[in-house]
Amino acid sequence: MEFIFILIILVSGVFGFNWLMGYRNQNITLDLDERYMDLNKYSKAVKAELESQGKTVEYKGNRIFMIDGKQLSLN
Secondary structure, three states: OOOHHHHHHHHHHHHHHHHOOOOOOOOOOOOOOOOOOOHHHHHHHHHHHHHHOOHOOOOOOOEEEEEOOEEEOOO
């Protein structure tokens, strides 16, 4: 019984951490080399990184991207 309780705590901790860090469905996670405080520079860096990965990217403004025909928002 104690083993099951500990196992439930560990599993929920792993999934809770992933959820908090943004590793959810329909999310794209990028590792950029720099930190950006200016949204314009940040969106250009995101677009450049996605294009380097072979994706078709269009920035619509207001944190909205069209990536391979799907509309996604930058959070």
